């Protein structure tokens with residue numbers, strides 16, 4: 001049996017920064033609130049919880065006063081900043097710079113006087129924190145496109161600007177761009193449509209790396225939180241390349257995997273999977289097999 005951990009797996013720089021900011025504040029104050037899960041990984045959330053990080057929902061956040069609250073890498077809509085001001089909450093803003101730039105671009109284009117009648121289209125997962133933050137920049141003009149099946153909601157007689165949540169699939173986004181453009185062209189309105197390449201390359205490049213990695217092993221153990229959209233997407237890439245790929249979000253799930261003594265096993269994960277967790281999964285697999 002041989003186990004290899006993918007050296008390209010592990011946190012992206014946006015998540016690394018949010019965790020570092022949390023740790024620095026916790027070392028000073030022993031307690032910090034965080035709006036939503038700091039990372040879509042229960043093990044890492046629980047490690048930070050033990051250091052004093054308290055995760056609060058948006059409802060709970062609105063009840064807080066005179067405290068410090070961390071904004072995670074996904075970012076927040078303007079409403080959150082308004083509540084913080086009203087409640088004298090000090091925001092520690094760890095919004096990833098890539099997401100921040102996207103929020104600013106959407107806001108700027110949305111406020112463009114020539115785009116009053118326009119539609120802001122966001123390819124992403126409805127209800128995802130980043131998407132909520134992006135929609136917040138559009139004054140209600142935003143429309144979420146979850147898949148190519150949603151494009152009938154677009155009014156092809158009006159201008160539209162299409163953006164993507166940073167962690168979406170590049171291929172799916174390209175399909176949506178092409179299909180929407182074709183519809184505009186069919187109506188002779190091609191000039192009304194504009195799309196922007198806003199997928200984070202940390203994620204887009206990961207797909208190719210993970211696909212290459214998955215092809216090299218008998219079994220792939222993909223470690224990720226259940227709620228990570230990046231994790232679900234990358235696991236799908238693994239599974240297509242190597243049908244012997246297993247999604248593991250709890251170490252107990254390892255017991256159900258039919259490991260063989262001579263298996264060559266690859267361990268990889270999402271951009272929200274900590275390296276220490278993949279190392280501990282490797283140790284557990286060794287114990288199960290031996």
Ligand code: SF4
Pocket residue numbers: 012013014015073074096097098099166167200201202203271
């Ligand atoms: S995936 Fe990219 S955009 Fe999202 S937090 Fe990580 S670095 Fe930032």
